[in-house]
Amino acid sequence: MTFHIITLFPEMFDSYLKESILGRAIEDKKIKIKFYNPRDFTKDRNRRIDRKPYGGGPGMVIEALPVIKAIEKTKGKKKAKIIFLSPSGKQFDNNYAKKTEKNYSDIIIICGRYEGVDARVKKAFKMEDVSVGDYVLTGGELPAMVIIDCVSRQIEGVLGDFNSLEESRVASSEVYTRPEVFEYRNKKYKVPKVLLSGDHKKIEKWKKIHK
Ligand code: SAH
Numbered sequence: 001m002t003f004h005i006i007t008l009f010p011e012m013f014d015s016y017l018k019e020s021i022l023g024r025a026i027e028d029k030k031i032k033i034k035f036y037n038p039r040d041f042t043k044d045r046n047r048r049i050d051r052k053p054y055g056g057g058p059g060m061v062i063e064a065l066p067v068i069k070a071i072e073k074t075k076g077k078k079k080a081k082i083i084f085l086s087p088s089g090k091q092f093d094n095n096y097a098k099k100t101e102k103n104y105s106d107i108i109i110i111c112g113r114y115e116g117v118d119a120r121v122k123k124a125f126k127m128e129d130v131s132v133g134d135y136v137l138t139g140g141e142l143p144a145m146v147i148i149d150c151v152s153r154q155i156e157g158v159l160g161d162f163n164s165l166e167e168s169r170v171a172s173s174e175v176y177t178r179p180e181v182f183e184y185r186n187k188k189y190k191v192p193k194v195l196l197s198g199d200h201k202k203i204e205k206w207k208k209i210h211k
Contacts, residue, residue, distance in 0.1 A: 001101065001155055002032040003148050004074040006067060007111040008049070010035035012141045022149060025158045033148065036073055038066035053115055064118035071108060071125055080106035082127035083147065085140035086116065089129030092147060094167060096130075101154040109147060111140030172207040 005013065017026065017033060025031045039047040042063070050060035074080065081104045090096075100107060110117060110127070122129075132143040152158050159165060176191045183189070194206045 001030075001104075001151065002034065002106045003144075003151075004034050004036065004080070004106060004108040005111065005144055005148075006036045006038065006070045006074075006109065007141055007144070008037060008039060008062070008113055009111075009139070009141055010037060013145060016145055017148070021158065021160075022152060025152055025155070028157070030155055030158050031148075031152050034074070036070040038062065038070050041066040041069035041073070050114055057115070059115035061115050062113060062117045064120040064124070067110060067117055067121050068124050071110070071121075074106070074108050079104050080108050082108045082110070082125055083130045084110050084117070084122055084127045085112055085131070085143045086129045087131050087134075087136045089131040091134075092130050092132050092143075092150070094150065097147070097150040098154050098167075101151050107147070107151065109140070109144045111144050113139040170204050170207045172210045174210045 007013075013033070013035070017023065022031070026033065038049050042049050042065075049063050049066045051063060053059065053061045071082065081100055108127075110121065121127075130143075130147075132146045137143065153165065176195060180196065181188055181190050192206065194202050197203070
């Protein structure tokens, strides 16, 4: 899976993608992440891409053409899905991640900033408005990382053990590790007995209740 990220701030991705599971997935070539900065696609002397909105209002809007040219640069990818990040888009969830992983080899994600991107970008290419939640952030970089993270863990071999994929097994939101008992301010904290019982049937049942 290759993610093509269109962003004014590619460096925001560095530390998150470098570490842990995603870092390893990139190293192992299970996923690939490419960046395209709309600033590299403007003829403006100062590489300026944000302008005042038509119709008035606060904030700035990112010009359409530099974004369109950035998308063009990702092309040649037959099966690319284009995601236009927007707080009012379709809600992203596990199911969306799963379907996207199954049906596409390339995902293009357009990260807005300020008041967003000139809407004509959406006329030039077929794409889908997607939101990561019912709140407004300052830009699309975090949402893009949410999508990269969630889609990547659906890819076989990205999670150390494919069985780690929560959706495909009984997973509890309540988890415990050693030690079995610890003391804090004169109170003892114990691991639920059933988890130490070795009785897998009982353990599965407990996990189902503590989802
Ligand atoms: N005035 C705009 C808000 C822009 S927020 C509006 O009401 O739509 C700036 C950019 O951050 C957006 O263009 C989008 O790319 C990104 N963004 C902010 N919140 C988001 C969310 N919940 N989901 C996806 N993208 C989001």
